[in-house]
Amino acid sequence: MGKPTGFLEYQRETSVEIKPKERIKNYKEFHTPLSEEKQMLQSARCMDCGVPFCQAGMTIKGMTSGCPVNNLIPEWNDLVYTGNWQEAYNRLNKTINFPEFTSRVCPALCEAACTCGLNGEPVCAKENEKSIIERAYKNGWAAAKPPKVRTGKKVAVIGSGPSGLAVADQLNKRGHYVTVFERSDRVGGLLRYGIPNMKLEKHIIDRKIDVMKQEGIEFVTDANIGGDIKAKKVMDEYDSVVLACGASNPRDVSALGRDAKGIYFAVDFLKATTKSLLDSDLQDGTFISAKGKNVLVIGGGDTGNDCVGTSIRHGCKSVVQLEMMPKAPDARLDSNPWPQWPKISKTDYGQEEAICVFGEDPRVYVTTVKEFIKDKNGNVCKAKLVKLEFKKDEKSGRMIMAEVAGSEYDVEADLVLIAAGFLGTEKYVADAFGVELNERTNVKTQPDQYSTNVKKVFTAGDMHRGQSLVVWAIREGRDAAKEVDKYLMGYTNL
Template sequence: MGKPTGFLEFNRETGKTVDPKTRIKNYNEFHLPLSEKEQRCQGARCMDCGVPFCQSGVIIKGMVSGCPINNLIPEWNELVYTGTWQQAYNRLKKTNSFPEFTARVCPAPCEAACTCGLNGDPVSIKENEYAIIERAYKTGIAGPNPPKIRTGKKIAVIGSGPAGLAAADQLNKRGHSVTVFEREDRIGGLLMYGIPNMKLEKHIIDRKVEIMEQEGITFVTGADVGKTQKAKDLLKDFDRVILACGASEPRDLKVPGRDGQGIYFAVDFLKSTTKSLLNSDLQDQLFLSAKGKHVIVIGGGDTGNDCVGTAIRHGCASVIQLEMMPRLPEKRTPDNSWPEWPRVLKTDYGQEEAISVFGKDPRLYQTTVKEFVKDKSGKVVKAVLMNLEPKKDEKTGRMSMEPVAGSEKAVPADLVLIAAGFLGAQSYVAEAFGVKLNERRNVETLKDKYKTNVDKVFVAGDMHRGQSLVVWAIREGREVAKEVDMDLMGYSNLA
């Protein structure tokens, strides 16, 4: 697939990025794509490897290897090489409802499993995906394609994140009438308010939602099901209901001084910035500002990195990002061989920007907060940090990070952002429909199934599997759509 000798002739290339000191002046995407000629060379690097690990989507040692939605990657790599762009789009869309999203925010487990990366650099798969979908929009082939026949069945989707949108898209293509209910003022869920503009500009979401509306899907905003919108009414008015409300219960930090003013969950910080940016270009000042403040971000994942990048754009005085775990190695270790997900050090855009602005990496490894110090008015002014070290429990054999005695140190803190992940679904939606939650506080179903204990009610996405990647949410949205279609019609032709 591609050019048989392409991986020998061409080096891996990806589009350039805007210089950190320039891009922090705005909230725009900063990725500069390759030219068509350069992109076709990247498609040529696909190896015809026989077993395409890139599209496998399997779990190895608890980590995904290859694409969770089983994208037909070698096929559209070849089509990029040959310049057969419409066919490349057709093959891409066969498995992926939203390549315009995944081409921007997916961490690309496909590339980590690429055979070309076993002894060299992997194919720039994500870059090829971006080229295919953006060209499709420019040439008009990604436009609306409404179903020609309607089944008369009505389906309600609660939540407009990637899982909900994927389910709605598939079921609408089947000919069912779909209404998506979203509690926020804009459609997109996690995509809209959980991911900053510089990673995913919001007109990209609006562009797709407009097409979905033209295809016949109805979107209702400001509908907080379980509060302003009654679950019993939806069960009466619709043939089936899909819950896709995400894992939106943030994990808190229980230490002295946690009640201090200036301590927020990361999701609230990011949401406030995006909403103000969209409403007024930040002129309304209705956001949690980091300007001139000493910022501490607690959590080393993508959300923590997004907080670092956003705080720098606000004009923070300093930023520290705390990571409980040890620093990862720069190269794979012998016990982390290909095609496993590489557990190696990654310096993301926010950290790059912090290095550019402040001259050092913001991350402090094996570190956590012992206490927050407040002033007389109750505002947080300092954080007492302490080091952690790994220790093995002699009875269970499990490793845990334990405090190091005497390692405490105080650092200034005017704004603290907790990005420690999520504990599961918010309970009020589950309670409104009467669905059971499991021990992880996700909605319970049979293994690899999406039907809940309540008749007519299904679940998908993070509300079902727990906090995960956008690409997993898309997969679950497509799979729940097929299960709902089977339940309604007795058979399904959905992929």
């Protein structure tokens, strides 16, 4: 597991970030990788810790600690340190289908659980992972490997996000014929249109899709199953169907004046920018532009941060990001010990860029919108905000967020982006296949299972578990593939 004394000899060092003032001039990834030698030394920091919490993927107090796909992190860290890069790739490839995605967009649950981080800086496992997969592509190790034997079974995967792609990849490796249906014009789902280029350039997706096509997977775009294409047609033509359509039903805001023009869901804003960028390098004017506008982002999570970073690249006049909850502490509290996921405040790339451009953090905590104010043409021009506080609800006795009387104030807002999360699957898809939904509007299954109430129909990813991380979607896809394979063959060796 690396060098026994490596964590004492070498300090944590990560890729160099391009400065905010420079990187906001384009939509490219902005990290310069370490040299091969330095990356090997970073792998040397992996301790012989005895219990590798980094790969555990345990749930502690409702939060994940360690890698959900159980990546063999200490093993490939050691192999990188000793220069056995191809073997490191082989170990990585055993547990995860798309390290080129997770090494870019995962919040590094592994690093939060790293034993080395208990009394110092954790091993930079995420960047070690990225260095392995990029070297694998460069040297041809990640080239297409079509299955030598086909089973004759046909599987339809509805949705080409990370869970759908993982299901397809696993079942194709098993020898089944797999067709992936995507309702958008390009493959990738959340990866393509939900995550901006700054975090995941789209040629990275295309590179992997090309490999999957060479391995025999068929991709059909502009295919809205349950809409333009009848679900019955798919059911009749395939031996099994996997629904992996994501949790794409955005949570709305019910404030007065919500019908004003200029209010959009974050997912629509981000998709429009990425599609225009891919179609015409933003020359077609089809995207929702923030240029010269006072932008109000409602939501303090990753998607809200992506809206901040994208708005700044558009050339917005100002940006404010609302967060209903209080600011998290800057360091772990005693009530949040390692190896729990650290509930601490972080300043992400979009907020860093806003600080650089506008001189202040865009986030405003314990605040929400009370009313959207329109101009004479019905466009949003201001928002009335109100402060919040925790209070005990007299009826239920629970603590709730309540408005602070007399705390209202107005802010300029020409463009409002709602990034308040998602409520579950879009019902028309579930209805088309006749699958049941649970109380959270996710597709209903038995605990830790993926088969629905409809014979031969399975589900995976956010459509099954609700809005979550890319790495969890991949784990769901891998586990669902096992269940589908067993249904088709009577046993599984996945």
